[in-house]
Each structure stands twice: as structure tokens, then as C-alpha cells.
Amino acid sequence: MIVGRDRLSGPSLEVAPLLLGAVLVSTVDGAEVAVRLTEVEAYNGLDDPASHAYRGETPRTAVMFGPAGYLYCYFTYGMHWCANVVCEADGTASAVLLRAGEVVRGVDAAMARRPAARMPRDLARGPARLASCLALDRAANGLDLCDPASPVRLESLGSSPADLVRTGPRVGITVATERPWRFWLDGEATVSAFRVGRRNRVAT
DNA sequence: AGGACGATTAACT
């Protein structure tokens, strides 16, 4: 079952917990790899200083301002890609960063893409690792997750028990750190470690 | 045209 766009069209804070337990399937580059999401983060637009969309629409963030159900991929630290599910209505920027998950199909293909992973639980434990084992990069930006013919699709939107959902501050950011907009499933081994954002990189 | 910095990771000590 593919996920309907209307189910993703709400605010990121409502969509984020729904995505926990959902399965993201990639058939990019031929191999099929599927990840069951265990950790996500909500990002809003103009009212969220930590969001890429905070300062308005740019070529990079254009997908975030479009309709729900599309993939927003961005390049960071000069080497990594990360993936988001866009939510909210067309014209309103909002997205959910996919931070971690469990590879439930295509473990071999995922291992081939992630030679540094020593154990299966590390394959998609972290946003850039997750994007890497699903082969998500510039070419995947803007793909429709609600189209059955798309190379990246969202299956079985999570029906995770509410009492397993935990929340806390988002990882790696330096502003709006007080907002508890990170969501994860309690007890999952694939949830990434919390880390505060780095500041003053150039300081001596 | 120049520069700061990042929704990170892997490999160190």
C-alpha cells in the first residue's frame, strides 16, 4: 500500500510521529532497499530558525515550498546527503527529516553502499547513512513518494503505538534547540545518538 | 568575488 498525499499534508509536527514505523522503499540503481523509520525530526518554514526554508524560498528549498509527499534531499558538510518528506499544503514550507531506520529489505545492497557499517543496525542509523543506503542524492530530490511508479516510495504509513513515541530536542542544530521536535520509537537499536550542534568552528 | 558554515560521519587519541 502506498501512502496517500492527503495523509502527509498536515503540519510537520503532526506528520512526524505518523512517519515512525512507516517503510520507505528505494529501487534507485536497480537494487531494492527498504527502511522502517525509527527516528525523524520536524522542520517548519518561516517560523523555524533551524529550517532551511527559514529565509524564504531558494532554488535549494523549492521542493519544501511545494505540495506534500515529495522528497527533499540536500547536500551538507561537503560530502553527505540527507532526505526529508515534504508536508503541508503547496506554498507552505514544512518537512520531516528522516534521521534513522531499520533496513527491512535489501540488507545486502545496503551493506554494499555502506562499507563502513560493521553491523546491520548501523546501516541507516543517522540521516546521511539512511540516505546513503537508499542511494538518495541530488537525483532523488523532488521525487514523488506517493506515486507507485516512483523509484522511491512511502509504504504503510506508521501505525506505531503512541506510547512508544518519544520526543526531544533536534540533533546538530545551533538555533531553536529548545523545541522538542525530534521523534523516535522507544527501545529501537537504530535510533541515532543525540549530539549538540557545533559552533565556533573557526575559533582558536 | 570572498568567506563562513552546515539538519554529518568515520577515524583517530
Next chain:
DNA sequence: GTTAATCGTCCTC
């Protein structure tokens, strides 16, 4: 715990 790697994006001249 610390740090190098590495470059697109955006802000400030």
C-alpha cells in the same frame, strides 16, 4: 572526547 574531510549555499561586501 576530538577532529579532518569537503563543497554547495547564502550572506556580505
